Amino acid sequence: MLSGAQGVQVDFDDGFCPSWRNVLIGHLNVANAARGQLPGDQEGHTRAATDGTSTVMMVRPRAWNMIEANVMVNGRRVSGALFGFGMFVFSSGRHLAELSRGPFLYLSKLESASEAALWDRIFAWTEEALDIPANTIKVCVIGLACVLIESLPAAFEMDEMLWELRNHSAGLNCGMWDYAASFITRMGHDRRKIFPDRNRYVSMDRHFMKSYRRKVIATCHRRGAPATGGMFAGVDDGSLTTHDKQLLVSACVSAKEGDALAGADGALVYDLSLVQPIQDAFAKHFAKGCPNQLSSYAARDADTVTAHDLLQIPTENDVSLDSLRTNIEVCVRYVKGWLEGRGHLIMNGKVEDSATAEISRAQIWQQIRHGVPFESPPAAVPDADSHSRAPLSVVTHKRHKAAAADRVTAPLVREMIREVVCDLNAAEGHPQEGGGGTTSTTSTISSSADEAGDLVADLVTLRQCPLFITTYL
The missing domain is CATH 3.20.20.360 (Malate synthase, domain 3)
Structure with a gap:
């Protein structure tokens, strides 16, 4: 004021x-x-x-x-x-x-x-x-x-x-x-x-x-x-x-x-x-x-x-892996915050709220539904031992090559959601399975990131796209 x-x-x-x-x-x-x-x-x-x-x-x-x-x-x-x-x-x-x-x-x-x-x-x-x-x-x-x-x-x-x-x-x-x-x-x-x-x-x-x-x-x-x-x-x-x-x-x-x-x-x-x-x-x-x-x-x-x-919307209809990952991360982090009582977050120097979560989850839903193609994959894919030095788009492309082929699919999105959830859990010290890339099944307590990941996975794979994300939550 x-x-x-x-x-x-x-x-x-x-x-x-x-x-x-x-x-x-x-x-x-x-x-x-x-x-x-x-x-x-x-x-x-x-x-x-x-x-x-x-x-x-x-x-x-x-x-x-x-x-x-x-x-x-x-x-x-x-x-x-x-x-x-x-x-x-x-x-x-x-x-x-x-x-x-x-x-x-x-x-x-x-x-x-x-x-x-x-x-x-x-x-x-x-x-x-x-x-x-x-x-x-x-x-x-x-x-x-x-x-x-x-x-x-x-x-x-x-x-x-x-x-x-x-x-x-x-x-x-x-x-x-x-x-x-x-x-x-x-x-x-x-x-x-x-x-x-x-x-x-x-x-x-x-x-x-x-x-x-x-x-x-x-x-x-x-x-x-x-x-x-x-x-x-x-x-x-x-x-x-x-x-x-x-x-x-x-x-x-x-x-x-x-x-x-x-x-x-x-x-x-x-x-x-x-x-x-x-x-x-x-x-x-x-x-x-x-x-x-x-x-x-x-x-x-x-x-x-x-x-x-x-x-008259733009005609470019391909998508990059980095962009898909960004949309997924916005959704998961927003829903996680919602479950914890927060309605917005700061990510990559920008405030993200239900408005950006809306376009992110709606875009993922549409890309899955129509199998939107990815842009041309990187020319060179590194070996597994060089993943830590490779750009995210390159690593993600190799990790999901069999599941995703050349377009967005529901299995690919679910797997990428789990990666985001694992990253959030690791940042907060929640237990992880060694090498599996998923939250530990030995833990009896689900984190808010786990719940958020499940909600987002359900939301973007529904047959009908909900009008508002907040109604679904």
Whole structure:
């Protein structure tokens, strides 16, 4: 709240594991933040809660697919989305309204205008029930799971969603990975729609993602609503050298300047050290004294973005062993963290949450289903005694040559999952079978990595691809 950012997203969704302890502590912290009572810099937090120029808090409740198992109404477990929203507005809604500081929300994973209309009715009822001034509750609908960012169906109903939320909308936001994953969950059975390797061929520079961003921004600006780009996931985990930190800042500024040039009014970062560089990057594109680009991009070219533009995914459909291993590791480590009460992790200098786990597990599922071919194998395969010196892709190729042949298969993926599990167990000191590469069968206690590996193996080999990984978990 004291970072200098214009807003802080309090995430109970993609980066959050909804254990009962986490839920209660999270909502207690939100209530304290709304009143300037967070521990630490008490004077600073109090000032932040009452100063009209300070950071705005936007709460992101769980999506509609999540259930709060610890609360029942009339014998039925309640929706996680409604529970989170209710806890927030009941404890802090009127207080924030009196300060003219909210309540503000992010709504994720909406897939249609009818869902937006439902939220609008909920907001109107809540304002009346809690004696909050009408149309005070404001939301920023995000595409990863809402209007157009997180879901493919929502990309075709952006205008309608803004209309339904017209009295409560604070704009739309782009969420690349959930949006990309929805291509597979919706069209993954079609061999003609094999999604490209996300680690090499999916970025905001590709035509279908550019079109998606253009349509979000144009739709918002035509209706006088702000549009924000997605989150930059790079993070300094404390191990970066000065040079590497400079590279991180440069990569972040480069990525978000693309959003600014496209007309976006802001973006999200995970690492607080990147707040000021991003603010500077956007400020260069804003007219003097303007907090956004609505005036200069009032009527962009949304109408020129066609369905073909949105659905024109890259045609590269091979995959590398390294990329497959990365996707598997993201999934296993994410599920392991979930079982241990964590909703995100830092891996290879990036924050990984349910959004990246979604695209990773969906991509593995589709690659198995259609037997997606590997790229050309390495020219030289080392002998067994040189494995320790060989690149991972070379070692993996030789280890799985008989099982995998030249394409992705379920047996290959299961074996690679076991390798990741063994690596995680070894790092934590769990017993291993000598030379077998599997967790010891003499141990009667399964580690969380073992359980995560089993869950991921089941998830990516199901006949039907689940819409959301969190529903399956």
